[in-house]
Amino acid sequence: MQRIADVTSAAAALSWDQETYLPSGAAGFRAGQLSTLMGISHEMFIGGKTNELLSDLKTNKSLSDKEQKNVELIEEEYKKQNKYATAFVEQMSQAVSAAFNAWQQARKENKYEIFSPHLEKLISLKKQECDLLGYESHPYNALLDLHERKATVADLDVLFSNVKKELVPFVKQIANAKQVNNEFFFQHFDKNKQWDLGIDLLRQMGFDFNRGRQDISMHPFTTGLSQNDVRVTTRINENDLAEMIWSCIHEGGHALYEQGLPSDQYGMPLGEAVSLGIHESQSRLWENNVGRSLAYWKANFKRVQDIFPEQLKKITAADFYQGMNRVEPSLIRTNADELTYHFHIMIRYEIEKAIFEDKLKAKELPDYWNAKYKEYLDIEPPTYTQGVLQDVHWSHGSFGYFPTYSLGSFYAAQFFEQAKKDIPQLQEQIESGDFSLLLNWLRKNIHIHGKYYTASELCERITGEKLNFKHFLTYAKNKFGTIYDLR
């Protein structure tokens, strides 16, 4: 497993390079290099002695509890990977390449028709994949499980019906309240100064620059080449200070998780994150529960004001806090506020579910999309590019991925509430710019366990109950109720 991890880490390094420093002329060969390495690692896992070794290990009575868990999880993955015939994998990979190119072209020309037939092809392959993997109750469950083990339509239906029931009227109430000002974020903020600020914020969170680094990329991301080499990227918009700050804190949250995974489990399931949802809980806990809190800016506003005295001379920490938490329906998911964000996810979830219930075809997507945006956010995308073509996920064949973003936020709220109970002086510590107690709490309760627990088990172990939307709702009502003076 560790030899396989060596190969996938090499691939991860090449793909990090592709997003950061690769000269544009090298793109073609790089795609080939990556696919060769991924093929090698797949072959090592499926074609090698894995099966033989697993059956030996399963009868070995001397294994520790953790070793047994590794064997169990590796076998689960092995069975899953074995369901894919090579021909199917190749067919999928070609369809994805073609769909991704068509998606880029369709966006450029604002022509959904360019993408539509490719999407239809991907959908039909994904339906085959559902059958191949097998599922209970709903075909979409097979795809959800790829991104969030054990996630089901039944559970997500309950979750999103709560989102609809509670957040839709709450956002309407906010829309009718006195609005907060966030204009000061949109001034000129020097690139180099922003960069230094971002590095400072990461260091303050506890990001270990001895075991990681930050660079610039078009879309911010985090990649762990090992527990001792975690790369984050950020982007800087000189006309919007918010973009850099919260992308840094968000990716920093992902990175702290990667740096906190046990390094003696390199290459093993117990050295990996639980799931995408739990990974996202870490980034969002730092970004939203910490990074968009008043306590955090009591500690940090002065520092930002000292760097940008001209732009922020009339602004207080409280103004800054309110401005960053402005709630406003918008077209683009990645720019959405903490509340309307979940409407964007709910819409994608409803679309994906309908697709895999054979109720929706690729060519019908734009109308369906626009109707949902009208219904939940009361806005209509003026172009396909700002509407149905905005996300890359479907062009990659990633169906069942979007819900993990909402799960992450809801887990984050539940975890953070528990952290506040477990650490009585947490708020004071955050106000003083010290995050060590919080980071230790996350290390001890989440990071150190790797994949030992499922997301649900982990949540129950930490908070005494399974994921419960109520915790996010309480957090949101308190925070935004105060900001918008709704009581």
Ligand code: ZN
């Ligand atoms: Zn994230």
